[in-house]
Amino acid sequence: MIKTPKLLMIPGPTPVVRSILDQMARETVAFGDANFISDFKGLVADLKALWRCDGEAFVVAGTGTLAMEMAVANLTQRGENILVCSHGFFGDRFIDMCARKGLGVDALKSSWGTVYTPDQVDAELSKKKYAAVTVTHVDTSTGVLAPLKGVCDTLRKKHPDTLLIVDGVAATGGVECWMDWGIDALLTCSQKAFGVAPGLAMLWASARALEKRKSLGAIPESYFDFERWLPVMRDPSKYWGTPAINMIWALKEGLRLIQEEGLEERYARHIRQARIFVAAMEALGFKTAATQERRAPTLSIFLYPEGAGVDDVAFRVKLADEGVQSAGCLGEFAGKGFRLGHMGNIDKHVLVGAVAAVERACAALGLEPKPGKGLTVLQAGLMAEGK
Ligand SMILES: Cc1ncc(COP(=O)(O)O)c(C=O)c1O
Known part of the structure; x- marks a missing residue:
């Protein structure tokens, strides 16, 4: 296999x-x-x-x-x-x-x-x-x-x-x-x-x-x-x-x-990738813990949609089954969402793979929306950037 x-x-x-x-x-x-x-x-x-x-x-x-x-x-x-x-x-x-x-x-x-x-x-x-x-x-x-x-x-x-x-x-x-x-x-x-x-x-x-x-x-x-x-x-x-x-x-x-x-381009890439990735996750109903103006370009805390009754452990186990290792939240956010890094030497394939896995995990747990919504936003963002 x-x-x-x-x-x-x-x-x-x-x-x-x-x-x-x-x-x-x-x-x-x-x-x-x-x-x-x-x-x-x-x-x-x-x-x-x-x-x-x-x-x-x-x-x-x-x-x-x-x-x-x-x-x-x-x-x-x-x-x-x-x-x-x-x-x-x-x-x-x-x-x-x-x-x-x-x-x-x-x-x-x-x-x-x-x-x-x-x-x-x-x-x-x-x-x-x-x-x-x-x-x-x-x-x-x-x-x-x-x-x-x-x-x-x-x-x-x-x-x-x-x-x-x-x-x-x-x-x-x-x-x-x-x-x-x-x-x-x-x-x-x-x-x-x-x-x-x-x-x-x-x-x-x-x-x-x-x-x-x-x-x-x-x-x-x-x-x-x-x-x-x-x-x-x-x-x-x-x-x-x-x-x-x-x-x-x-x-x-x-x-x-x-x-x-180049450091300047690396900083710019992190900002671009974070913007596109967060937009895709938002299209799936997740919200970042940080406000837009103070969002880190390197990682995000994605909070589960309010009222969706998502079981944190079940979601992260499913996500791992689907191929993405995430981290649980700490302190006041514990149980309310999950943490994903988007820093270092990551490329388009990683972002596409991550959003696709999140979509499959959502579908397996019966969460809205249907698979494809996040990927559509992600792909549009990646293609608009052209890099
Ligand atoms: C902001 C920050 N400071 C310090 C540390 C501690 O680093 P380490 O686990 O390598 O000791 C971490 C670990 O994640 C961190 O995120």
Whole structure:
């Protein structure tokens, strides 16, 4: 029997294309291998240049959570204040992390599906002295995009001494964002909009962030201390922790694909694909949790049609049977819908396959409308774009 592979449509890990998988399957070499050192050096240099970073880019084995902790560990010290701007589950993750570090934590929280404004951030920051502020660019639990550029501008104008930490895990590589907007630490990991398998944490630190780290002297953390990794990032023949050799090759190939596409075009593609995909899903009766103007280009929370009495687990099991792996909703949206990623190296075939599977799952559960309505909208959108 021919087995159709399941489309990996959860909001990370995202589908990994063949050329990246091939890098993971290469014969592993010593971390002192001259060709590997040159590959690693080139990768770090490209990351730094592409995201307009005046400090350093770090690539270490780990996940997005490690990168979040790395940012907090190196940019703040016990006793300082931090403002966590959260619009969901992953924004909230900073609260506990920062409290454990011994920081004075205040949180600017938005109700689920909405997000704070730059003015609200300004008002909070005006109440006391904050060493740093965190923003989650896209919260994966809500599919809402934070007003990052607006926050950057506000900080530059009104709170220039406060460092800005940006969690770009569900955005970076798929949504526009540059370090020279005034970001001090931008963090992400390999398995989301970069389209690489899980395993690597990435962090861009501004020159000012590196200075702050230096001013702290010895810090309690060791594995992800900037001072430990800086010599390695500048000269990968140096050792601190064993580099994840095959993953670094995989990320290098991921970045090559990004460069081939061009970052600007990649950002534009994510916006186009999201618009067309969401329109098709809306034609099937689903609503996004995010309002149109704050919808993330990288993933969506699709809420079941009100009053349709959809059994969440039954729907997602059927969808998986039909070939699409989705994720359940978190927090206030749990049971009310499902999450689908549309980021990274996805193409028309993935979108068509996903909408077709959703239509079959709806039909199997007796939901309106009849199959074809979503695909008609999707195909029209794809053909209108012509790309
Ligand atoms: C916005 C955001 N931040 C942080 C994380 C944590 O990343 P990881 O699971 O790789 O530790 C996630 C995971 O989905 C995320 O979506």
